[in-house]
Amino acid sequence: MSVDAPARDLVRVRGLTIRYGDTAALSDVSLSIREHEIFGIIGPAGSGKTSFLRALNRMDEFTPAMTVDGAVEFDGKNVRDWRNAYALRSRIGVVFPLPVGLPMTIYDNVALSPRLRGIRRRSELDEIVERCLTRAALWDEVKDRLDSLGSLLSGGQQQRLTIARALSQEPQLLLLDEFSIAVDPVTTMRIEDVLKELKQEVTIVLVTNLVQQARRLADRTAFFLMGEFVELAETEQLFTGEVADPRTRDYVEGRFG
């Protein structure tokens, strides 16, 4: 990748407001997410980070009370205009805070999305499963027991399985929501290394409750505070005090939240 090629915006958000019933969870967010960047989002609990992610792939449709106003563009097209929400979602991988190993074998967990796409050939599936598990740094630990239940793995392994499953979608965008909340520090570091690698192929939105994690990984970081989009800057700027809003400095320095 050439350094000075202008990065394309994969996601453009304009005037995004998210409400639950009458209460706004996030107000008037406008920002863009560039292709192949790790886009960090920090902010205390209840700031609207998860709600933001849900608006990106139209997961709001699972929550009747949730309404989304404003425009979310993915790959140049408003997500509301994708007639097929399933096709949209299949291009966006999601990793939830608590790992969700589906109650099927490790192999089937990773093969599920390719199968949904219609891939049936065993050799092709084998290849995808091995590649995705390898990229999620889990292959060596599970290659001898692909036929055992995914839900029997440890928390850290399940979270990597979830990442492998998301990768099996061959997504353009990967959304990670506080992935390390139920993962031990060593596994967290391994996953962080994985993410740095993945950046080459996929754009990543990293919501994190650990500001240092954003510092380690994110190219740019946005700060959400109780429903308000406070600011967005190069990550290094935020952490060296070059902030537009003093609340950002207070938060990254751990003075509240």
Add this chain to the structure above:
Amino acid sequence: MPGSRPHAEIDRRNADWYVDKLVQVTVFVSGVSAILFIIGIFVFVTIEGVGFIANTLDFGEFFGSPAWRPTSETKPTYGALALIVGTASVTGLAMLVAVPFSLGAAIFIGEFATGKVRETLKVLVELLAAIPSVVWGFIGLSIMNPLIIDVFNVPVGLSILNSGIILGLMAAPIMTTIAEDALKAVPDTYREAAEAMGATRWQVIFRVVLPAAKNGLVAAVLLGVGRGFGETMAVLMASGHSVNLPTSVFDSVRALTATIAAELGETAQGSDHYAALFTLGIFLFAITFLINLAADVVVRGIRKGK
């Protein structure tokens, strides 16, 4: 840490201690007595039949002959084959009716219906489950019977078809309830994870929810089968109650249970006929026990799997 307490206080048998012991003993006694009752029933049924089984019963005849003539003056025969086939065919047809019905209803209630619709349907299903079997038998006799005669142009409407449908409708509500419980036990996080991957509603249901609920669904079906084998009154009324090896679903048959219910009152206690009916009872007992055991093993599988 608070200061260590004197040992006397730890050893004291205060009111809480006695209440606790009392609860323990009560629970133990009720648990054991339930088991004792079941064993008692089994022993009673077995004793009534065991002498007959040992001395008179010809197993080849019992399982191989359709001739159930316990009241014959010249030579009574005790062939239960027609009764076994009768029960099995009615139950089999009932499951053909009940399984798609109840699974469909459970999927609709559990996965699609929301709010008022869902609550109404659940109440309705429970209401259906509460209809007494004699009422179902009545429906079989007075509605299904003429309907079958008309529609299929057959001489009798009391048949496998009639009683199978009736029994299927009877078993469906309870199977729906259990199947819906099994679907409800599948965590929403599974559905959400699959939907976030771009799976459609049907893909989520068929690839994630149903496999995850598999054991509970199998248990629901097995309990329905048990219900079918054990049902008496509705089958007695809707099956035609004639000893007959059926060749089509329009034939009348007789069920094991119905035979016991219809004949037991007319036999002399201790007679061969009386004991033969108890033998049917032992056989039924063994079958339902096996079915319940199978259901139990399957349900146990659920817990171990997680």
